[in-house]
Amino acid sequence: MALLRRSPHLLKPLTPPPPAASALSLRHAFSSDTTPITVETSIPFTGHNCEPPSRSVETSAKELMTFFTDMATMRRMEIAADSLYKAKLIRGFCHLYDGQEAVAIGMEAGITRKDCIITAYRDHCIYYCRGGTLLGTFAELMGRKDGCSNGKGGSMHFYKPNNGFYGGHGIVGAQVPLGVGLAFAQKYNKEDHVSFALYGDGAANQGQLFEALNMAALWDLPAIFICENNHYGMGTAEWRAAKSPSYYKRGDYVPGLKVDGMDALAVKQACMYAKEHALKNGPLILEMDTYRYHGHSMSDPGSTYRTRDEVSGVRQERDPIERVRKLLLAHDIATEKELKDIEKEKRKEVDDAIAKAKESPMPDPSELYTNVYVKGYGVEACGADRKGVKAVLP
Amino acid sequence: MLMRRIGRSSGASRSCFFISRGGFSTTTATSPDGTTLLPTKTSTPSSSTKSINLFTAINQALHIALESDPRSYVFGEDVGFGGVFRCSTGLADRFGKKRVFNTPLCEQGIVGFGIGLAAMGNRAIAEIQFADYIYPAFDQIVNEAAKFRYRSGNQFNCGGLTIRAPYGAVGHGGHYHSQSPEAFFCHVPGIKVVIPRSPREAKGLLLSCIRDPNPVVFFEPKWLYRLAVEEVPEDDYMLPLSQAEVIREGSDITLVGWGAQLAVMEQACADAEKDGISCELIDLRTLIPWDKETVEASVKKTGRLLISHEAPVTGGFAAEISASLVERCFLRLEAPIARVCGLDTPFPLVFEPFYMPTKNKILDAIKATVNY
Numbered sequence: 001m002a003l004l005r006r007s008p009h010l011l012k013p014l015t016p017p018p019p020a021a022s023a024l025s026l027r028h029a030f031s032s033d034t035t036p037i038t039v040e041t042s043i044p045f046t047g048h049n050c051e052p053p054s055r056s057v058e059t060s061a062k063e064l065m066t067f068f069t070d071m072a073t074m075r076r077m078e079i080a081a082d083s084l085y086k087a088k089l090i091r092g093f094c095h096l097y098d099g100q101e102a103v104a105i106g107m108e109a110g111i112t113r114k115d116c117i118i119t120a121y122r123d124h125c126i127y128y129c130r131g132g133t134l135l136g137t138f139a140e141l142m143g144r145k146d147g148c149s150n151g152k153g154g155s156m157h158f159y160k161p162n163n164g165f166y167g168g169h170g171i172v173g174a175q176v177p178l179g180v181g182l183a184f185a186q187k188y189n190k191e192d193h194v195s196f197a198l199y200g201d202g203a204a205n206q207g208q209l210f211e212a213l214n215m216a217a218l219w220d221l222p223a224i225f226i227c228e229n230n231h232y233g234m235g236t237a238e239w240r241a242a243k244s245p246s247y248y249k250r251g252d253y254v255p256g257l258k259v260d261g262m263d264a265l266a267v268k269q270a271c272m273y274a275k276e277h278a279l280k281n282g283p284l285i286l287e288m289d290t291y292r293y294h295g296h297s298m299s300d301p302g303s304t305y306r307t308r309d310e311v312s313g314v315r316q317e318r319d320p321i322e323r324v325r326k327l328l329l330a331h332d333i334a335t336e337k338e339l340k341d342i343e344k345e346k347r348k349e350v351d352d353a354i355a356k357a358k359e360s361p362m363p364d365p366s367e368l369y370t371n372v373y374v375k376g377y378g379v380e381a382c383g384a385d386r387k388g389v390k391a392v393l394p
Numbered sequence: 395m396l397m398r399r400i401g402r403s404s405g406a407s408r409s410c411f412f413i414s415r416g417g418f419s420t421t422t423a424t425s426p427d428g429t430t431l432l433p434t435k436t437s438t439p440s441s442s443t444k445s446i447n448l449f450t451a452i453n454q455a456l457h458i459a460l461e462s463d464p465r466s467y468v469f470g471e472d473v474g475f476g477g478v479f480r481c482s483t484g485l486a487d488r489f490g491k492k493r494v495f496n497t498p499l500c501e502q503g504i505v506g507f508g509i510g511l512a513a514m515g516n517r518a519i520a521e522i523q524f525a526d527y528i529y530p531a532f533d534q535i536v537n538e539a540a541k542f543r544y545r546s547g548n549q550f551n552c553g554g555l556t557i558r559a560p561y562g563a564v565g566h567g568g569h570y571h572s573q574s575p576e577a578f579f580c581h582v583p584g585i586k587v588v589i590p591r592s593p594r595e596a597k598g599l600l601l602s603c604i605r606d607p608n609p610v611v612f613f614e615p616k617w618l619y620r621l622a623v624e625e626v627p628e629d630d631y632m633l634p635l636s637q638a639e640v641i642r643e644g645s646d647i648t649l650v651g652w653g654a655q656l657a658v659m660e661q662a663c664a665d666a667e668k669d670g671i672s673c674e675l676i677d678l679r680t681l682i683p684w685d686k687e688t689v690e691a692s693v694k695k696t697g698r699l700l701i702s703h704e705a706p707v708t709g710g711f712a713a714e715i716s717a718s719l720v721e722r723c724f725l726r727l728e729a730p731i732a733r734v735c736g737l738d739t740p741f742p743l744v745f746e747p748f749y750m751p752t753k754n755k756i757l758d759a760i761k762a763t764v765n766y
Binding site for chain 1 (some may be wrong): 496740743744
């Protein structure tokens with residue numbers, strides 16, 4: 001299957017290896033080192049109606065360490081959410097992102113906080129990368145007051161307005177026309193910023209996506225459509241749902257780029273390229289070839305429509321965290337032990353956040369009525385007998 | 395073998411359609427050999443029954459529908475392997491992938507495609523995975539399906555279309571897996587909206603809907619898929635559309651509901667009984683065209699009416715029932731008509747227990763109405 005790829009050959013760094021130093025100072029010295037390192041992406045980009053960017057990505061020790069740290073946190077966060085769901089502390093729906101972390105972190109590395117991101121329901125990690133907190137994540141998942149949406153949204157509705165994250169959406173494909181609207185606003189305000197509308201391979205067959213593509217192309221909007229192709233729409237493999245699973249080509253008159261979504265540096269390069277392109281030439285589609293280890297949601301074991309060998313194969317060959325780990329080791333930016341320590345530290349951070357989130361109270365019952373309309377609208381709500389109990393919605 | 399086309403003008407003139415003053419019509423159905431079947435209320439005592447749950451009953455209905463008409467098709471998201479609620483298990487294996495097939499993720503496409511298929515004289519049974527996702531298809535249902543026969547002067551119709559969708563709260567569904575959108579569709583002349591309350595009802599009603607020569611939207615209460623278990627006849631039987639059923643006789647107050655809410659209302663009736671209030675409970679079954687006669691007769695008997703549904707109260711179908719009954723029974727009413735419904739908020743996440751029209755809210759309203 002095209003999903004399994006061989007591990008890339010890692011190039012030797014162009015800068016000479018650093019002098020040996022004690023373990024602690026080594027990590028300290030290199031986690032803030034911003035000397036450029038050039039790394040080649042695992043595979044070249046494939047373009048549709050556009051010139052693909054170069055395979056050589058400029059990064060630094062600091063950036064790679066950030067990638068590793070953040071991805072380790074996200075991985076740990078999703079796995080912890082899994083356990084919490086099974087313990088029935090999280091109810092409702094929970095769609096986990098582990099395996100796809102490189103898309104979130106790579107995108108973040110290539111853009112600014114003034115660029116907008118809007119995505120579907122697999123949004124925990126995007127929220128985290130946009131400056132979300134672990135407490136905000138777990139409290140929201142458990143429906144508590146300290147959650148990022150005050151406990152009223154749940155897993156599928158995380159938001160971070162200050163940092164341009166326009167949220168998670170439950171209805172498949174509904175967020176894409178919204179993303180185009182965001183882009184229009186940015187262009188109208190003459191901002192040098194772009195909007196990223198993320199959707200999955202299942203949503204790629206929704207009519208509203210093509211309506212949005214047409215509008216964005218017609219009006220030259222700085223909208224970038226990112227198809228996070230994890231090859232399965234719930235349980236349906238892409239080749240059974242789409243006549244053309246080359247999602248980067250489906251924009252037709254909108255150029256597209258196919259990117260290895262498990263390589264954070266490739267994602268970064270693609271997003272930087274896309275931003276530049278969108279500000280000059282209008283919309284672009286980025287297809288991120290990625291994979292999710294979990295099933296579609298917590299009610300899906302993820303093993304009825306794909307073999308365990310396939311999942312473990314991808315985990316072995318293409319895992320995004322492992323790729324960055326190998327880079328860090330090859331470039332002597334950190335030792336094996338240091339990386340394991342970071343993972344342990346992040347694990348503890350996640351556990352602490354969960355403990356704190358558990359202490360957070362449920363939202364007050366009056367919150368049932370708030371924010372239906374803007375405050376002060378004064379809609380009346382009656383009790384069951386329509387005589388006694390009356391409340392004016394805040 | 396004479397195959398009757400659905401909804402052909404020749405067929406329509408021979409079947410027993412009549413529109414009564416109240417606006418409900420008896421439905422008939424044609425079996426593949428061309429004979430007209432009259433609807434039966436219950437199955438014959440000699441047929442065997444089996445204790446099954448709601449999704450199994452619906453599954454049986456689909457098996458029978460596909461078996462009895464070779465030009466019927468079941469399609470939707472993930473129906474091939476059995477569907478997310480197991481309603482279509484075994485269908486693809488038995489009838490083949492050309493008759494039971496998955497569609498891509500496109501509700502508007504699914505319904506539009508179904509309308510076209512039905513216009514060619516087939517029985518198209520489309521599944522929308524959750525009623526919350528039906529809105530992209532709303533335009534197709536309202537503007538195409540409902541008006542096809544009307545605007546073509548009966549030259550064309552899509553009567554063979556049946557859209558099935560699980561609806562209603564499930565305890566942890568949140569905003570997008572719990573909605574009850576029946577009121578939106580009740581506002582559209584040209585389609586029928588049917589909601590069963592139990593496995594036996596579901597099998598009979600679904601078969602009636604599939605064989606009804608009008609497009610039907612069939613909402614299935616998802617909470618009851620596994621929870622409701624009942625003795626269901628194993629054979630092919632149909633229950634009449636546009637006929638409400640009095641499931642509990644009483645004399646003090648009439649309660650009207652549909653779907654999963656009836657179970658809650660039943661409990662409230664039992665509790666009210668202990669306080670000496672005799673409640674009459676009616677299952678509407680078909681929401682449009684709805685059986686005004688049965689409800690009117692009941693309210694003329696009791697003088698009080700309470701309607702309950704999960705959907706938000708403002709603009710919910712209870713409003714239509716209330717207005718119609720006031721028109722018909724104004725002088726007989728002893729108390730204002732009570733509506734115990736969902737609140738006027740989006741379906742909440744953690745606040746679901748507060749939002750839902752619970753047994754106690756209904757009990758409260760029963761007492762307030764009786765003591766008015």
